[in-house]
Amino acid sequence: MTNKSNLAVINESGFPAERLEYSEALRLTELEIRKLLKTAPLLIRRQTSHLARAKGKGLRAQALLACAMGGDGLVGHGAVNAAAAIELLHLATLIHDDIIDNADIRRGISALHVKFGEKTAVLCGDYLFCLAFELVSAIPSREINMDKVDRILPSYFTEICLGEIREFSNVGNLDLSEREYFRIILGKTAALFQASFHVGFLLSDDPPEVRDIYIEIGKHLGVMFQLVDDCLDFISSEKKVKKPVLTDFRQGVITLPLIYALQVDKTLRSKLEKGIAEQELKDAVIAAGGIEYSKTKIEEYRLKAKKRIYSLESESKRDRLELLLEKACTL
């Protein structure tokens, strides 16, 4: 089905007709992102080039590409653009997010608003947002029950945005419930993973009835990923996570390990209100079982995702997604 000499054949949508191996598609996606960041209009190139210096994990792009694999085990060029768009949208939300959270470091480099000021960061986030939508709007996608790549994305972005707003409106709220915490991460993190899986499905040749399986895997993987990230904020070293640890806490973002610890250790709340040393906080959260409890939740979501991955038809796709699942849940 693939034909290397076909590279120059362009189909009617303007995309090359050749289909790609997963690893080649991933390489092209990374190249495309770097190219877009490094060739942005001069006005904003200093900022986007700064962003290009850091490398994200690219989990969302990998998820999208894996899902987009057809029965031939290959993906089309449209998927490369979609994967690049998803990562750019992710970058745009990170930039605005860092303004909201007053974060200093992102992906091991200065956060954009620290280096260039908040105003430029607002505009740069907006620019990447627009750029991503431009990329997406050109992707040819099949239409299934009114679902099309460019039609489904905006509502996922609304979800992300509401997740961010929900998080921000709970800054410093030591009464944040576990339930509300999950609502926050379903929006701010899981929605983009759902979008990646949903878009990937639309670009695959899987039948309409398996759509919801993809979206569910995205949701579970996204929640799991955020849980892992929230644990790392308490237990990892700065070098490993490429950002300062205990950032969430310092920014007033209350996450599951702390929510659980507050329930178990009744002395913790007043300590927090009076001011607590960072090491003491870490120790208290671990001693109260906040990390252990979060790990059971991670395992729960990992198994949910795994079960649904197993129900997919293609073996190579299952393998690829399982690998991604393991990568995302490494503590």
Next chain:
Amino acid sequence: MTNKSNLAVINESGFPAERLEYSEALRLTELEIRKLLKTAPLLIRRQTSHLARAKGKGLRAQALLACAMGGDGLVGHGAVNAAAAIELLHLATLIHDDIIDNADIRRGISALHVKFGEKTAVLCGDYLFCLAFELVSAIPSREINMDKVDRILPSYFTEICLGEIREFSNVGNLDLSEREYFRIILGKTAALFQASFHVGFLLSDDPPEVRDIYIEIGKHLGVMFQLVDDCLDFISSEKKVKKPVLTDFRQGVITLPLIYALQVDKTLRSKLEKGIAEQELKDAVIAAGGIEYSKTKIEEYRLKAKKRIYSLESESKRDRLELLLEKACTL
């Protein structure tokens, strides 16, 4: 072609099949915007309700609806959604813009970032942006040479964003050239008018070959509108423009009346650098002919727009657009 009893008939896209008079469509657009702002998720409703208290001029919605008129002189329900989306996108850019410009007052009420903080304003702008894209993605539109409503919007938004960045990067730049000034306003203002005209055209039944006429009218009208706004900043009273006058200047935004005055009055620059009373600045700009010169430019763009409006087929559309043109250039 229209049939009042048809209200309940829904066409395959989920939109009512009934076609609307222009004034009815405009009324529905305003209702739709207010409804969307007032029924936003609870999390953000305080902010969006605040926005709903102020009324914009709605010029972009009016332009879109006028352009969308078919041979029957009526517009479809899709145009109402598109017009609402354009106004919401406009609102989103205003919110981020006010953060960038440190503006205090917008449309006669407190700017959002002043009332609720910058972080909330960033998120609220993002939310409205998403909401607008959601609205647009559901609109059925014909496809002409790869142009479709949801496909063309992202690139216009990139233009707006770059215009804002260009403006911001020239804050306080007394050497700003007239040429660069026009590049700024082509992006930050004219691009959204172009989008309104382009989308309106796609929702009309005009033939493909007149597309560029619509886009050109949008460009000229948008540039003219911004020139008028920039003059008003020097000559109007606060009550009339519903925002403080000389705001641009106080924010370091250099506009045509001042650019011209700086060229004519060679003493003005050092006065500005030393600090100048507001009334003295106004008087100097007027005395140097900055307003008169800008008025000749306004007239130039008005005539360019008018000429192209005359080349449109439908008389009722011509009348409607001419009315809009006169409204937009009232100093």
